[in-house]
Amino acid sequence: MDKLEAFLGNRLLPLTHKLQQNKVLAALMEGFIRTSPLTLGIAVLTIIGNFPIPGWTDYLTSIGIYQHVEAITNGVTGVFSIYVVYSLAFSYAKQLETNERNAALISLASFIMLMPQQIMTTVTQNGEATEQAIGALRLDYLGGQGLFIGMLVALLVTRFYAFLSKKNLMIKLPESVPPMVTQSLAPVFVVTIIFIIVFCIRIGFGYTASGSIFQFFIDVINAPLNSLVASPISIIIIMELLAVLWFFGIHNAVLQGPLGAISMTMIVGNMAAFQSGEDLPYLLPSVIYMGMYAAGFMGFVTFFMIRSKSAKMKQLGKLSFVPSIFNITEPLMFGMPIILNPIFFIPQVFTQLIAGFVTWGLTSTILPISLNPAMSLLPWTTPTFVKMPFAGGLNYTIIMLICFAIGIVMWYPFIKIADKKEYELECALASAESGNNVKEEIQA
Structure with missing residues (x-):
């Protein structure tokens, strides 16, 4: 393991350092990190509202509490793209040395437009139910499904704003005008140009069958997957695609169409067969799905982080540990960040792929599974190490442990590399700060 860490450190860190000098990647990382207080802050309420006890959400609904839990969680996760757009545009504008607040607000406005x-x-109406269009924004597009489009808008609008700002299009005001007024009025022409372009883009996508750039993006990704049926290879393809897209900041919600259709087919088919005492028609795809899910369990990642030397990673690991147990990974994805971080490309993309084929091979040969499909109805926050043993007994537990081991082997060396990098950066900053303090004492 030490040789592997040394090899990866010597080969990967220099490449990572070069990539992170890129202004776009640097802005993406900073922008995501700035949103981590939101994902960490909402985690406890998300767990309480979706606690993995059968009937818990029904109970909260019956006493009128669940709607308020949903409102609070939607205040973060339901409109998370808004926060990402603002934070990312702000960070990128700082990299481009242009007005951060203007760029962030213009990007956010363009996103909504x-x-x-x-x-x-x-x-x-008059006692009859009728369909009617009302003015409203869909939480789907404000949340996970709009995340990637929001990232593009933030980067492109901010870059264009910085470009136009240097073309003498700003209104010149006397020096006697307060700076706040100058910064507000000066970019009027620039903003007008940006909004006209956004208007044209909206019209262009309005003429497509999708009707909007958001739905167009979802349709393009979903189109090749909609024809897939529930099979081992389709589950591996979709789960692997989820991992790849997540790395690039495309939320899992984008694929909820094909994944939801396939998972519902498996659940309904298996439940009907189970109640009739017949062989489960989707046994193998269901087992592979959970095997890949187990390999994506992030609890061991936070455990490694807690034992890190870096203060940042250690604290983030402590804060993310409990959410990760309940399958809430956003604090890690955005807080580390894992998204678009070159260090974590290999474990994020290949861990579940390996686990999928290993699970397929083991289940088909030496570890046959007798599955209780009713366990698939447990809440999504049910810990993997609880759901799998109850769903499939000893053999399923062994597969779960093997998939956990795959995840540990894949993530551990890269966590160590990231920890080394962060620790060296923290030491350098501490040294520079102490040097500045010494200079100040000498000057005093």
Whole structure:
């Protein structure tokens, strides 16, 4: 393991350092890190609202509490793309040495402008239910499904704003005008140009079958997957695609269409067969799905982080440990960040792929599984190490442990490399700060 860490450190760190000098990557990392207080702050309420006890959410609904839990969690996760757009645009504007607040606000406005602003709903008129369009924004696009488009908008609008700002298009005001007023009025022409372009883009995508850039993006990704049926290879393809897209900042919600259709097919088919005492028609795909899910369990990643030398990683590991147990990974994905971080490309992309084929091979040969499909109805926050043993007994537990081991082997050396990098950076900053203090004492 030491030789592997040394090899990866010598080969990977120099490449990572070069990539992170790129202004776009640097802005992405800073922008995501700035959102980590939100994902960490909401984690406890998300766990409480979706605690993995059968009937818990029904109980909270019956006493009128669950709607308020949903409102609080939607205040962060439901509109998370808004925070990412603002934070990312702010960070990128700082890299480009242009006005951060202006760039962030213009990017956020452009993001909302591109979004569909009507939804169809059922209303009662004269005692009859009718379909009617009302003015509203969909949480789908404000949350996970809009995340990637939000990232593009933030980067492109901020870059264009910085470009136009240097073209003498700013309004010149006398020096006697307060700076706050000058910064607000000076970019009027620039903002007008940006909004006209956004307007044209909105119109262009409005003429497509999708109707908006958001739905167009979802349709393009979903199109080749919609024809997949529930099979071992389809589960591996979709789960692996989820891992790859997540690395590039594309939330899992984008693939909820094909994944939801396939998972529902497996659940309903297996449940019907189980109740009839027949062989489960989707046994192997279901087992592979959970094997890959187990390999993606991030609890051991936070455990390694807690034992790190770096203060940042150690503290983030402590804060993320409990959420990760309950399958809430956003604090790590955005806080480390794992998204678009070259250090974590290999474990993020290949861990579940390896686990999928290993699970397939073991289940088909020496570890046959007798599955209770009712366990798939447990809440999504149910820890993997609880769900799998109850769902499939000893053999399923062995597969779970093997998949955990794959995850540990894949993530450990890269966590060590990231820890070394962060620790060296923290030592350098501490040394520089102490040097400055000494200079100040000498001057005093």
